[in-house]
């Protein structure tokens with residue numbers, strides 16, 4: 185007589201909660217996003233670049249950026265999108281704009297948080313800025329600049 189096949193047992197365990205990348209709360213992230221984009225909108229060079237794409241849909245962008253930063257800093261897994269495609273499609277984006285962006289980000293983070301927290305967030309932001317810069321401007325002859333290291 186043929187042996188009965190062993191039953192297939194599937195065990196689904198809950199995912200382990202991941203340790204946040206930085207000690208920061210969702211409310212603090214919301215504050216960072218609000219303040220950063222308020223600063224950006226007043227920025228003489230970056231303001232118009234953002235406005236050209238986001239006029240009338242800023243609320244949607246801010247919500248998306250909250251999800252993005254909660255995913256990056258708290259590993260909440262809420263963000264899905266195509267940042268490389270979106271930034272590569274901005275017609276007037278120049279290499280130096282990433283320097284201005286990172287400077288503004290550093291300034292906003294330093295104004296809001298304790299030095300350790302501001303530094304930790306800034307390192308992560310700069311790492312992402314570097315990968316966006318490389319996706320847009322990088323070639324074998326054009327490596328990421330030192331200010332994005």
Ligand code: HEM
Nearest residue numbers: 233234237248252264265266267270281282285309312313
């Ligand atoms: C060089 C300066 C930058 C400019 C001018 C810029 C501008 C923009 C604009 C206009 C959008 C909206 C695009 C669209 O909806 O079509 C956008 C989206 C976004 N940006 Fe930037 N950005 C810059 C740098 C960065 C950096 C450094 C980061 C991350 C650290 C970042 C993260 C994002 C993300 C996550 C989105 C949403 C993409 C999506 O899922 O639709 N940006 N940015």
